[in-house]
Amino acid sequence: MSFLGEILCRKAAEVEERRRKTSERELITRASDLPPPRSLAEALSPRGGPVRVVAEVKRASPSAGEIAAALDAPAQAARYAAGGAAAVSILTDGPGFGGALEDLAGARRQVALPLLRKDFVIDRYQLLEARVAGADAALLIAAALSEDGLAGLVEDCAALQLTPLVEVHDEWEVEAALAAGAQVVGVNNRNLKTMKVDLSVSERLLPMLPETVKAVAESGVRTAEDVRRLRAAGAANFLVGEALVRAADPAALLKELMEA
Template identity: 45%
Template sequence: MSVLDSIIEGVREDLAARRKPLAQLQEAMDKAAPVRDPLEKLLQNELSVIAEVKRSSPSKGALATIADPASLAEQYENAGASVISVLTERRRFGGSLDDLDAVRSRVNIPILRKDFMVDEYQFFEARAHGADVVLLIVAALSKSQLNDFHQLAEGLHMRALVEVHTHDEMERALEISPRIVGVNSRNLKTLDVDASAFAQLLPLIPKDVVRVAESGISKRSEVEFAQNNGATAILVGEALVRAANPELAMRELLGTDRISS
């Protein structure tokens, strides 16, 4: 079993334990904060930041305690992040829907629920907790699931970050005409990082699509490499949560005159 398969197995088990009637989620959706669409700003900015609230990862283990995820998210917003990514997967990443609720209550910019979306229920759940964007990992979904889940997210007025790792996955992703595509340089089956994925895959994404570089970005030269290969946004977690001053860390990654808001 690959790392990705193992994570998804745990996600399904945890989902089964917390699943509620859809009618209850509908009530919560009716009361949820209005959707904040990140697309226009992400398309306009020369380089946007999706800043991540992440306590741990399968590859690195514990990263940061993050006792107050909302406070960290506020620092990201103050530093110019365009989107806050909140990990809600519990077993490998130490996240929760409580983290999503806390962040939603304190920031005014869009929030990405970063989890392994493998069941329709999770999309209604994401909207009920105030998410504006969800993650669709092509490697984790069949062709029909990818298409159906993308349509479901759009139907709930959320955007989807469609994540790819290979040329084959890129072809499948582009078939659904996504508006935001992420190239993850970390192979989720082996956890190895190969930045050449940015050079190979980012140029294949149409110019009218937000092009996100994910994983393996911890210093300015890596940001420049991603941007030189076509990235219009970067998703950064580890480098920020481990920093003593996350706002300063973000500015060092981008250069003080390159902050996007």
């Protein structure tokens, strides 16, 4: 079984276990009392606009291993907000990433920026969890979903007023994302089979996206030089995680990236 396939099997079991502990009806009730989410799409730049960074909170990853096991997620989110990030991505998957929904809820109490729940979303239940924890947006990975499944979750996001950030890795997935109505598309430079990063993926796929779609270049962006390279391909928004977590001064790196 592939790396992604193993995660999706685990995730399906995890969702059912969480559903047994907290019913969908209870989450719907909690969500109904919340204020409207912030718009991730409005926080991002159009093609050719100024650089915007979605700064990511992550403690580990399968490709990098442990990055910062003791990272305080709310405090890191606050650092990003102070440094000028447009939004904050919170990894909420536990195994392999060291994240939890509690990180998202904690970050919500610290920052007013749009928050993205970054996880392997396969079920509407996870979107409800995200909404209740304070998310404004949710990652949907095209490679993890059928075309119908992706379209259904995009609709579920709309019903919950969450912005879906649809992640793509190849031309077929770009077409699937656009067919599903995605208005924010993330181009992931990481191959989920080999885990290798290749910035030319963004250079190849970004031109396929209509100007009405907000595009986000993901993975492998570490330096101002990387930003300049991908801006030449049409990128204005960048999701940056590991480099910011490892940086001694995340605000200084954010400034450098945004001024590239």
